[in-house]
Every structure is written in structure tokens, then in C-alpha cells.
Amino acid sequence: xxTQLPSVEEQFRATTTRSRELYEQALQVMPGGVTRTSIxxxxxxxxxxRGEGCRVWDVDGTRxxxxxxxxxxxxxxxxxxxxxxxxxxxxxxxxxFAAPNPPEVALARExxxxxxxxxxxxxxxxxTEATMMALRLARAHTxxxxxxxxxxGYHGSHDLVQDPEVAGTLPDVGEFAVVxxxxxxxxxxxxxxRHGAELAAVIVExxxxxxxxxxxxxxxxxxxxxxxxxxxxxxxxxxxxxxxVARGGAQELYGIRPDLTTLGKVIGGGxxxxxxxxxxxxxELLDPRRPGFLxxxxxxxxxxxxxxxxxxxxxxxxxxxxxxxDRRGERTREGxxxxxxxxxxxxxxxxxxxxxxxxxxPEPVRSSxxxxxxxxxxxxxxxxxxxxxxxxxxxxxxxxxSTPVGEAEIDEFLEAVDTVLTEARxxx
Ligand SMILES: Cc1ncc(COP(=O)(O)O)c(C=O)c1O
Numbered sequence: 538x539x540t541q542l543p544s545v546e547e548q549f550r551a552t553t554t555r556s557r558e559l560y561e562q563a564l565q566v567m568p569g570g571v572t573r574t575s576i577x578x579x580x581x582x583x584x585x586x587r588g589e590g591c592r593v594w595d596v597d598g599t600r601x602x603x604x605x606x607x608x609x610x611x612x613x614x615x616x617x618x619x620x621x622x623x624x625x626x627x628x629x630x631x632x633x634f635a636a637p638n639p640p641e642v643a644l645a646r647e648x649x650x651x652x653x654x655x656x657x658x659x660x661x662x663x664x665t666e667a668t669m670m671a672l673r674l675a676r677a678h679t680x681x682x683x684x685x686x687x688x689x690g691y692h693g694s695h696d697l698v699q700d701p702e703v704a705g706t707l708p709d710v711g712e713f714a715v716v717x718x719x720x721x722x723x724x725x726x727x728x729x730x731r732h733g734a735e736l737a738a739v740i741v742e743x744x745x746x747x748x749x750x751x752x753x754x755x756x757x758x759x760x761x762x763x764x765x766x767x768x769x770x771x772x773x774x775x776x777x778x779x780x781x782v783a784r785g786g787a788q789e790l791y792g793i794r795p796d797l798t799t800l801g802k803v804i805g806g807g808x809x810x811x812x813x814x815x816x817x818x819x820x821e822l823l824d825p826r827r828p829g830f831l832x833x834x835x836x837x838x839x840x841x842x843x844x845x846x847x848x849x850x851x852x853x854x855x856x857x858x859x860x861x862x863d864r865r866g867e868r869t870r871e872g873x874x875x876x877x878x879x880x881x882x883x884x885x886x887x888x889x890x891x892x893x894x895x896x897x898x899p900e901p902v903r904s905s906x907x908x909x910x911x912x913x914x915x916x917x918x919x920x921x922x923x924x925x926x927x928x929x930x931x932x933x934x935x936x937x938x939s940t941p942v943g944e945a946e947i948d949e950f951l952e953a954v955d956t957v958l959t960e961a962r963x964x965x
Pocket of ligand 1: 608668692694777778801
């Protein structure tokens with residue numbers, strides 16, 4: 538029997554007229570109406586008016602449960618009073634200086650104390666700059682030019698780590714990058730053993746983030762560590778996303794010590810802060826007191842507002858909070874799996890702690906190749922359907938819990954999923 542339900546897109550358009558108006562204005566002055574490719578979504582993005590805790594209100598006044606939290610960056614949710622206060626206090630003292638500032642030292646000390654492998658650290662404004670600097674530093678330290686990266690890995694938007702197919706990328710940039718498979722220790726080792734002597738570094742996300750929220754097998758990371766040791770390459774863990782899974786980042790969970798680590802997102806409490814750090818003997822190359830040192834520029838590096846927000850955010854992340862995020866993440870993943878089974882929808886839910894992603898495929902998901910098999914049409918309907926029912930996921934089906942997401946909000950999420958799956962069946 539045909540149903541009277543409007544399509545997911547009709548429902549969306551009917552409730553987001555003000556967003557659409559803003560989008561049309563934006564189209565006049567910005568290519569595609571956006572300033573960040575990843576937040577464009579069809580038919581148009583919703584415009585955020587304000588956020589509080591795990592809620593975002595759009596410009597039409599609709600309140601939703603935000604499980605994107607700016608692509609995992611806001612671990613304490615929106616406008617946490619302690620973070621807002623820290624920013625306010627610092628802003629009243631000045632917003633930036635051509636001088637180091639006290640919160641910068643505090644955030645550096647906090648991160649060095651938390652992350653065993655980081656002996657020295659430097660700040661940047663974005664994860665992109667952090668991986669750019671970490672790779673440059675690895676080249677300076679080893680005197681080598683190439684590096685290895687993982688298939689499906691994401692390290693930002695500078696040329697070296699970009700997909701060489703992207704328009705405008707320097708033509709020979711691909712020659713510097715050796716690509717290794719994810720979660721295939723033997724396959725990756727064979728490639729690293731072939732190219733090892735030329736490699737300055739191997740860069741890897743210990744939990745593949747943008748590529749699908751897929752945890753690495755511990756033996757895979759151990760194999761990369763061993764290959765780097767054999768060949769004198771530096772092992773770089775890109776923990777821009779994965780740092781939020783444990784006090785000392787994913788490297789603490791895995792018990793593996795990289796030479797360098799890149800950080801971002803949660804360490805700035807929602808402001809533009811990222812960092813790179815690691816072995817003192819490598820980081821010392823940046824010391825301006827050394828002859829031939831490697832310079833690091835950046836008008837807004839160590840920005841006091843971001844530093845203050847970062848210190849305030851990390852202070853909220855106690856061992857008890859991490860344990861709660863682990864438990865709630867597991868409960869959410871289990872709840873999702875049960876619903877997909879009940880609705881007989883082939884789906885996988887990957888992730889660690891507060892990070893997760895839904896993949897519409899019957900096969901287990903262990904690499905970004907497996908992610909490619911996801912049913913993209915079903916995913917798009919699902920994500921837009923959830924938006925219509927008050928829950929925000931990113932367009933790839935990624936979700937990240939923030940500390941204000943409690944039992945009631947998990948129930949709310951699972952109920953919305955149940956409704957969306959029921960409606961999808963009614964439309965089919
Ligand atoms: C693992 C990883 N590295 C680097 C980046 C780049 O960070 P940014 O967007 O701050 O440049 C990202 C962004 O999502 C990321 O997930």
C-alpha cells in the first residue's frame with residue numbers, strides 16, 4: 538500500500554526555510570555557499586544559531602541533539618560554562634599578542650603530562666598545519682624526503698597529504714608519499730621494508746577517523762612501530778580525532794609510543810588549536826637558539842583564547858569522565874546494532890569509546906575500502922531522516938558523544954533511529 542509520508546527531503550525543506558534563505562544568500566558570495574567542503578550537504582546545510590550542551594538550535598528555531606559536535610571537536614558540548622568563562626576572562630585581557638602567554642604554557646604542560654610520548658610540544662591553528670610541521674620536522678631530522686601514509690587516512694588539506702588527484706595539487710607531490718594498506722600488518726610491512734630507507738616518517742591515525750572511525754588492530758600498529766625502528770623512520774600518530782578516547786590518547790590505549798604525535802580538535806575546546814609534539818631530541822630542531830633550526834611561523838599560534846579554552850576543557854576530562862564516555866559509547870553502539878538487526882538492515886557500527894560510525898553494509902568494516910561498500914543512498918536518507926527527527930550526525934554517518942550526552946539522550950537517539958528506520962520501510 539502506498540504511504541502518504543512525504544519524502545525525507547520534502548520534510549527537511551518544509552522545516553528549514555530560514556536556512557535555505559541564508560544558503561541562497563551565501564551562494565551569491567561563496568562558492569557552493571560554504572567555506573568548508575565537509576559541511577556542505579544536500580539539499581543545503583542547516584545554519585546553526587546557537588549551541589548549549591549537546592543541543593544545537595538552527596536559525597528556524599529547531600532544537601536538535603548534536604552528535605557531530607563539530608566533527609568530534611567539542612567533547613564537553615557547546616558553550617560549557619567553564620570553557621565560556623575561560624574564554625571570557627582571557628578575552629578581557631587581550632585576544633592576541635606578539636608574545637608567549639601564560640595559558641600556552643599551561644596547555645603545553647597539561648598535554649606533556651598526559652601523553653607519555655610527548656616530551657616537547659608546539660601549537661598550530663589547525664590539524665593541517667600540525668601534520669605539515671610534523672612531516673617537515675621528520676624530514677629535517679632524518680634527511681629523507683618521502684613518507685608513508687595509510688590508504689583512506691586523513692591528515693588535513695596541505696598538498697603532501699592530499700589525494701594527488703585533487704585539482705591544483707602539485708603534480709609530483711604523490712611521488713613523496715608511499716601508500717600502505719590499513720589493518721593489514723603483512724601488506725604494510727612488505728611495502729615499508731621495500732621503501733624504508735627512503736622514508737622520513739610513517740603517519741597513521743591509530744583510529745581511522747574520517748576514513749570510517751575504524752580502530753587499528755594493535756598488531757598492525759606494532760608492525761608499523763617495528764618497521765620504523767628497523768629503517769630509522771619516525772612513527773607519527775595523528776591523534777587529531779583519536780586523542781579524545783583516553784587521557785593519554787589512543788596511544789595510551791594501545792600501549793604504543795610514537796616518535797611524534799599530532800593533536801587538534803578537543804585540545805582547543807572548540808577554538809582553532811592544534812599541536813604537534815614528541816621526542817625531545819627531534820623537537821629540539823625547532824629551538825631558535827640552535828644554529829640551522831627549523832622555523833615555525835604563525836601569527837595566531839598559541840592563541841590565548843584557544844589556549845585558555847583548551848586548558849578549561851581538559852580540566853573537565855577526568856578519569857571518571859573517560860570511563861563514562863567509554864560506557865556510554867558502548868551502550869550506544871550496542872543499541873544501534875540491536876535496532877539494525879530488529880529492522881533487518883545490513884549495517885555495521887564501528888568505533889571506540891565516544892566515537893562511532895554507522896556503515897550500511899553486511900560485511901565487517903576494517904578499512905576505508907570496506908567503507909566504500911556502504912549503501913550511500915540509504916545512508917543519505919538515514920542521516921537526513923535523523924535530522925528531521927531531531928538528531929544531527931555527519932553526512933558519513935559518524936557520531937561522537939560529548940559529556941552532556943547522558944542515558945536520556947542516548948535513548949532519544951535510539952528512538953529517533955527506530956522511527957527513521959520504520960519510516961524508511963513505510964516509504965520503500
Ligand atoms: C586525523 C586528522 N588529522 C588532521 C586533520 C586536519 O585538521 P584541521 O581540519 O584542523 O586542519 C583532521 C581533520 O579532521 C583529522 O581528522
